[in-house]
Amino acid sequence: MVQNTAVESLIDSFERGLINGRARWVADLSEFIRRFRIRETTFDLYAKGRTRNRGMLISRFFAWSxxxxxxxxxLCVNGGRGGAFxxxxxxxLTADALSFVERDGLQWVWLVILLTGPLPSAVVAFVERYERKELGVAVASVTTGQTSTSSNKIGTSIPGHLGLGKLIERASHGEAV
Amino acid sequence: MEKLSKLQLPILVSYSSPFVLLSALGINTWLVSSGLSASPLRLILLSASFPLGLAIGRTIYLRRSHVEILFDNDAFYVFKGKRDKSHGQWKNYKMVSIILDQFGRADLRLYKSPGGEHTDLPLSKTNARLQEFRDYVQKRLLLAKAEVSSPQAVEAS
Structure with a gap:
């Protein structure tokens, strides 16, 4: 229960960072929805946006050209809810995210799965081998600080460009996020 | 009903500054015509243009641009100046999201159906805590949904 609260508070901080423009180097996320249902899964956070920044005057012209x-x-989900992951x-989760890519005509989706405790080795192996370019996957533990991402470009951008790496590190050291 | 609002200083300043300037010009003209232009009181009298201009600017700001959101557990009202900009009941909405405008200001968007008709609450122009208020609204929508699907269960709880 306490660990689930830790994950939820990390999702809040993660969302706050994205609202403040943390993802702007990769995508301009402009709308944030909590508890968003796709098929059988309720994602804790769904943020949508475009790769072209809005900006003003020169930056808008630059983005346009x-x-x-x-x-x-x-898409971000608390993987620990409802028992062991x-x-x-x-x-x-990956199937639901991919179906969402197709349904909404998206170019790609970041899928972030947050867990507590050590990451299952089979899950880590699956994520690291994951190669479909439409889906960047990251799985992270808020208690151990372990993070694993898919090796495609979208996946490797998650810890750095979205600021997830720092948040996980702080949470795993028991610092307020 | 609870109220969310915030004094939007840049807008207040933009309304007030022409009146501060006009008041200063008026006071200066009066000082010259009264032969007090060389008096040491001149600066003190001229400084009166600030409260005068700000008072006029504040009146215009409150009438035209001040945003207030009034809400309780059933409904919300958005006022801009003296006008009722929008109002509604939480139970009429299905989904809530945080939306960023082109300047990165965060507001709340209420959807009557996913991706359909919506109403925006200009939270960036109030002192609301964004995520907390969104969670509150989300709770209201879920409760309203539960009430519709099972009125007896909600009454019992």
Missing amino acids: VLPDYNVAL SMDRMRS
């Missing part, structure tokens, strides 16, 4: 304009999204749950 240089950056591609793709619809993208971020299994490979079946991992597969179902």
